[in-house]
Amino acid sequence: MTLLSVQDLSLTRAETLFSGLTFTLARGDRLGLVAANGRGKTSLLSLIAGEDEPTSGTITRARGCLIARVPQDPPAEIMDQPLAEAIRSGLDPETAELEFWRADIVMDDLAIPEDLRATPVRALSGGWQRFVLLGRALIAEPDVLLLDEPTNHLDLARIGQVQRLLAGLPQGMAVIAASHDRAFLDAVTSSTLFLRPARSAAFALPYSRARAALDERDAADDRAFEAEMKKARQLRAQAAKLKNIGINSGSDLLVTKTKQLKDRAERIKEGARPAHQERSSGAIRLTNSGTHAKALLAIEETDIEVPGRVLFRVPRLWVERGDRVALLGPNGAGKSRLMGRVAAALAGGEDPAIRPAATLRPGLSDQALAQLDAFRTPWEAVTTGFDHGDARARAMLSRAGLPPDRQTDPMGRLSGGQKARVALLRLRLQQPNFYLLDEPTNHIDIEGQEALELEMLEHGATALFVSHDRAFVRAVASRVWSIEGKRLVEVEDPDPVFDRLMEG
Structure with missing residues (x-):
């Protein structure tokens, strides 16, 4: 049964986000929605939810079809509500009064601790706020569930929980998930829609296989475009030759034939479509400035601890030039403590267990992008402390x-x-030879993630980083450190670690 039919849908704001979009959604469908930042994913979900109007086209919903949207951020009206009340607000008032117990079932399904249920939404972490929004949508038992970046702010244990939750939804519930998390899309979707200003592409395949099919289609489009352009150039060349012959011979027939060839060349040129070039939110480049030191960072055996308790023990380790070390571990295990000690040592603090090389030049980026707090505007961020001229800064x-x-x-x-x-641009301008990165792919679209991966690999960047992005870790990490029990160990393969972390 078709729940949703989208026909020739277009949306234009400052520019065209998408046009001519047509697709259907049936019961039980699991659709991944993919596009660069700012290219219309959230807008399309709002249109489907009936919260906005398209520029043209239609969205037809089945009679009685209930649609629930999980936005990226909590709405203002629930921020001061206790967690349980916020979830209950997903029901209409009459149902909430009669079936208030449904909130308890949803909170149990989401494994929300009892001691959090009376906490105001404003006081919750980003991860728990995400679960409130998910619970607020699920309590209504919708026919269509719309997810906008559902893994933002979540660690691997909670991502695993969301994946299992989606797998256990009623068989007939359809899901559209807009996400930049490639591994998540592969795990929870069976079809993929790549949203584009023109000629959006849909495949009955999960993300990775759909992306390969899209790349093949784009390559074929590129070959066809080049062939059409070549044909047009040949016709124009023939027209130029005939024009000269016609002028010299005085033949009206050749002049007419020349005009026909030129007109045909113009029609071919106007009708040819270049292959789509994804306009991501911007290029990301990191470099690895030169250093003669082999080991840029040495860590002696030490304990990572909080007052009164050892979290885990670190053996003797080192990071050599060109190493890209991923630090993995469950939430609360102490990753941030270790990263904080390394950051303090790189900033010149005394730590007998952590010794940076004399030639190490650090570049630091944390999850909150605190390195931008000192700047009022992006312009200030890339011009303060650098002398590269206004034109280059603008570029x-x-x-x-x-x-x-x-x-x-x-x-x-x-x-x-x-x-x-x-933040990453300012980091690059500092020309570090060692990057300390906490969740570097947060908020970055798939094109941006792939660009960052390519830059780190091509330039041989040296880095110690924390990430919950499984695809990014698999692509970039040359070494993996994992917090297991009370010890930090080096492992060959991150996938068994991911599996354990996602089990919770």
């Missing part, structure tokens, strides 16, 4: 996804993806 910010009219906007107006790109 760099444009390549990072910020056009000139946004470069002096207050930082607070930027999206998470834009802030992440500005």
Whole structure:
């Protein structure tokens, strides 16, 4: 049974986000929605939920079809509500009064601890706020569940929990998940829609296989475009030759034939479509500035601890030039403690167990992008402390996804993806030879993630990083450190670690 039919849908804001979009959603479908930051994913979900109107086209919903959307951020009206009440607000008032117990079932399904259920939403972590939004949607038992970046702010244990929750939904419930988490999309979707300004592409395949099919289609489009352009060039060349012959011979027939060839060449040129070039939110580049030291960071045997308790023991370890070390472990195991000690030592603090090389130049980025707090605008962030000229600064910010009219906007107006790109741009301008990165792919779209991976690999960047992005770790890490029990150990393969972490 078809729950949703989208026909020739278009949406234009400052520019066209998508046009001519047509697809259907049936009971039980699991659709992944993929696009660069700012290219219309959230807008499409809002249209489907009936919260906005398209520029043109239609969305037809089955009679009685109930749609629930899980937004990226909690709405203002629930921020001061206790967690349980916020989830209960997903029901209409009459149902909530009669069937208040449904909130308890949903909170149990989400494994929300009893001691959190009276906590105001405002006081919860980003991860728990995400679960409140999910519970608020699920309590209504919708026919269609719309998820907008559902893994944002979640560690691997909670991502695993969400994956299991989606797998256990009623068989007929359809799901559309907009996400930049490639491993999550592969795990929970069976079809993929790549949203584009024109000629959006849909495949009855999960993300990775759909992406391969899309790349093949784009390559074929590119070959066809080049063939059409070559044909048009040949016709114009023939027209030029005939024109000269016609002028010299005075033949009206040749002049007419020349015009026909030129007109045909123009029609071919106008009808040819270049292959789609994804306009991600900006290029990301990291370099690895030169150093003669082989071991950039040495760690002696030490304990990572909180007052009164040892979290885990670190054996003697080192990071050599070109190593890209992923630090994995469950939430609360002490990853941030270790990263904090390394950061303090890189900043010149005394730590007898952590010794940076004399030639090490650090580049640090934390989850909260605190390195941007000192700057009012993106322009300040890339010009303060650097002497590269206004023209180059404008060009760099444009390549990072910020056009000139946004470069002096207050930082607070930027999206998470834009802030992440500005932070990574400033990091690169500092020309470090060692990167300490905490969740570097947060808020960055898939094109941006792939660009960052390519840069780190091609330039041989040296890094110690924490990430819950399984695809990123698999692509980038040359070494993996895992917190297991009370010890930090080096492992060959991150996948068994991921499996354990996602089991919770």
